[in-house]
Amino acid sequence: MSGTATSTVKTIFERLRLELVEQYHPGDLLPNERLLAERFGVSRNTIREVVIFLEAYGLVEKTQRGPRVRAPDAEAMFRIVSQMFDRSPQAYNDVLHFRRLIEIGTLPEVVDHITDDEIRDLERCALLMEQAPTIREAAEADFRFHAMMVVASRNVILAKLYEAMAQPLMYYLEIGKSNRGLESTTSNHHRSIIDALKARSYRLLRDACEDHFRFSAKVLDQETAHTRPSV
Numbered sequence: 328m329s330g331t332a333t334s335t336v337k338t339i340f341e342r343l344r345l346e347l348v349e350q351y352h353p354g355d356l357l358p359n360e361r362l363l364a365e366r367f368g369v370s371r372n373t374i375r376e377v378v379i380f381l382e383a384y385g386l387v388e389k390t391q392r393g394p395r396v397r398a399p400d401a402e403a404m405f406r407i408v409s410q411m412f413d414r415s416p417q418a419y420n421d422v423l424h425f426r427r428l429i430e431i432g433t434l435p436e437v438v439d440h441i442t443d444d445e446i447r448d449l450e451r452c453a454l455l456m457e458q459a460p461t462i463r464e465a466a467e468a469d470f471r472f473h474a475m476m477v478v479a480s481r482n483v484i485l486a487k488l489y490e491a492m493a494q495p496l497m498y499y500l501e502i503g504k505s506n507r508g509l510e511s512t513t514s515n516h517h518r519s520i521i522d523a524l525k526a527r528s529y530r531l532l533r534d535a536c537e538d539h540f541r542f543s544a545k546v547l548d549q550e551t552a553h554t555r556p557s558v
Contacts, residue, residue, distance in 0.1 A: 335369060335373060336373060336376045336377050336380065339367050339369070339373070339374070339377045340377050340380045340381065342367075343357075343377065343381065344381070344384075344386060347381075347386055347387070347396055351396045352396065353396055353397060353398040354395060354396065355395070355396045356390075356392055356393050356394070356395050356396075357378075357387060357393060357394040357395075357396070359393055360374045360375065360378075360393075363377075378394050381394065382394070385397060418495070419498075419499050419502065419547055419551060420544075420547065422492075422495050422496060422498075422499045423499060423540070423543060423544060423547055425492070426473070426496065426540070427540045429477060429485055429488070429489055430473060430476065430477065430536060430540075431533065431536055431537070431540075433476070433477055433480035433482060433485060434480075434529060434532055434533055434536065435529055436479075436480035436481060436482065437476055437477075437479045437480045437524070437532070438524070438527055438528070438529045438532060440479055440480065440481045441476075441479040441524055442479075445475065445478075445479050446521065446524050446525060448475060449472060449475055449476070449517075449520075449521055449524070450521055452468055452471050452472045452475065453468075453472060453514070453517045453518065453521060455468040456468035456469050456472065456513075456514070456517065457510070457514050462501055462504040462505055463497075463501065465500075465504045466497045466500035466501045466504050467497060469500045469504070469513075470493060470496050470497050470500055472517060473489075474486070474489050474490060474493075476520075477489045499547070502546070502547060502550045502551065503543060503546045503547065503550065505550065506546065506550065509546060512542065513542075516535065516538060516539040516542060517539075519531075519535040519538070519539075520532065520535045520536060520539065522535075523535045
């Protein structure tokens with residue numbers, strides 16, 4: 328797509344994005360391609376490109392009758408942002424800091440709201456992590472463990488944000504999982520977190536999580552040392 332075409336798509340996208348907020352309701356249908364193309368004086372292919380972007384941002388969804396306006400979806404927006412992260416040591420440190428802010432910040436609510444069933448789900452997830460045959464599967468189980476804790480806080484927005492950051496979070500988790508010698512320590516940390524949740528103790532839970540994050544920061548520093556530029 329040429330620069331001019333890209334600019335045209337972006338301009339129409341922004342116009343429609345504002346209109347969806349101001350003039351439409353969830354479930355409303357957009358005008359068809361022909362009408363939109365005539366309105367903006369562009370080809371139907373250009374309108375198709377615009378609709379693809381609207382879909383990617385979670386603003387509309389395809390139906391047999393045409394694009395339909397969706398209810399606001401924060402997770403879709405966050406997912407777009409998460410794709411902008413690179414895999415530099417600084418980005419990984421930022422991801423770790425993000426995790427700590429979200430997870431430590433929600434611990435009081437987790438202690439107050441988590442159910443016995445959710446704790447049992449965490450135990451099953453911890454077991455899957457320990458038994459995972461590949462680094463990727465171990466990272467996925469680790470991510471799921473912590474995502475489940477955020478969900479237990481009952482903060483829907485933070486849970487959606489955490490879920491939308493799944494890929495950069497798992498990239499980071501894979502770094503630690505690549506050192507199989509650390510598995511027992513990681514397992515012990517997750518068991519301590521589960522024990523604190525069973526005790527419904529915020530103090531024990533915070534201590535366990537802080538220990539886990541200090542260990543994670545140390546591992547991350549060691550595993551990415553060779554990729555840092557020399558001073």
